[in-house]
Amino acid sequence: MSFETLSQTVIKGDMQAAAELTRKALDDGADAQQILDQGLIAAMDVVGRKFAEGAMFVPQMLRSAKTMQQCVEVLKPHFQGAGMTTKGTIILGTVKGDLHDIGKNLVAMMLEGAGFRIVDLGVDVSPAAFVEAVAKENGQIVGMSALLSTTMPAMAETITALTTAGHRETVKIMIGGAPVTADYATSVGADCYAPDAGSAVTEAKRLLD
Numbered sequence: 001m002s003f004e005t006l007s008q009t010v011i012k013g014d015m016q017a018a019a020e021l022t023r024k025a026l027d028d029g030a031d032a033q034q035i036l037d038q039g040l041i042a043a044m045d046v047v048g049r050k051f052a053e054g055a056m057f058v059p060q061m062l063r064s065a066k067t068m069q070q071c072v073e074v075l076k077p078h079f080q081g082a083g084m085t086t087k088g089t090i091i092l093g094t095v096k097g098d099l100h101d102i103g104k105n106l107v108a109m110m111l112e113g114a115g116f117r118i119v120d121l122g123v124d125v126s127p128a129a130f131v132e133a134v135a136k137e138n139g140q141i142v143g144m145s146a147l148l149s150t151t152m153p154a155m156a157e158t159i160t161a162l163t164t165a166g167h168r169e170t171v172k173i174m175i176g177g178a179p180v181t182a183d184y185a186t187s188v189g190a191d192c193y194a195p196d197a198g199s200a201v202t203e204a205k206r207l208l209d
């Protein structure tokens with residue numbers, strides 16, 4: 001099944017048509033993961049390229065992002081596990097200065113579907129807010145997302161803040177986001193890097209084993 005029309009609709013930012021095409025793809029028997037990867041994430045890659053080339057601007061990029069989010073809402077029930085026990089609590093957020101949340105929300109959705117309890121702190125989350133949430137929610141993993149090379153250092157700042165607050169021995173740290181790499185994770189002292197939402201689930205299970 002081709003998801004080209006869906007991708008084009010997300011790139012154009014036609015919210016209603018994109019949500020309808022997502023529903024139709026599901027009705028036609030397409031796999032939710034394939035719709036996500038080949039229809040929606042593929043569209044955001046094109047949007048990013050067009051933006052970098054100067055062929056698309058922030059308001060259009062935002063509209064495409066909103067369109068993708070609506071489609072993800074349609075897919076969401078297909079990623080939810082049925083009545084699973086809580087595997088652990090994960091404090092999740094996009095780091096300070098960064099407003100990108102589509103990837104982080106997908107990671108939250110997959111982790112929730114796999115049976116983890118998610119405390120989603122949202123975007124632009126300060127190191128202090130991560131520290132506070134770990135203490136208040138008894139988090140076992142802190143998951144940080146960054147999409148800008150300029151906000152990646154906030155991951156290191158957050159790890160330092162968790163160490164200073166005395167949480168580093170009890171909490172595992174997972175980081176991800178398009179500019180983040182496994183080497184970067186090692187260099188800032190994170191416990192792991194996950195390249196995508198599926199790997200985030202695998203890594204979270206491994207961290208709490």
Ligand code: B1M
Nearest residue numbers: 048099100101102103143144145148149176177178196197
């Ligand atoms: Co922005 N943006 N943006 N943007 N944006 C990028 C990231 C960019 C690469 C575009 C480009 O130039 N080609 C570029 C960053 C360059 C860089 O630093 N390397 C960029 C820029 C420059 C900016 C602004 C500075 C633009 C401006 O204002 N001049 C500005 C910054 C605002 C801010 O944050 N302070 C900005 C704003 C925006 C919008 C608000 C318009 C919008 C975001 C809306 C939203 O998120 N609600 C937006 C968008 C949509 C993008 C692109 C096009 C798409 C991002 C996305 O959602 N991808 C993006 C280009 C691109 O990435 N191709 C771009 C789809 C998503 C599913 O992928 O987030 O990578 P991703 O998540 C993946 C994995 O990375 C991983 O799993 C996810 C699912 O598989 N993952 C994790 C993510 N987090 C994880 C955490 C984990 C584990 C895995 O563990 C905890």
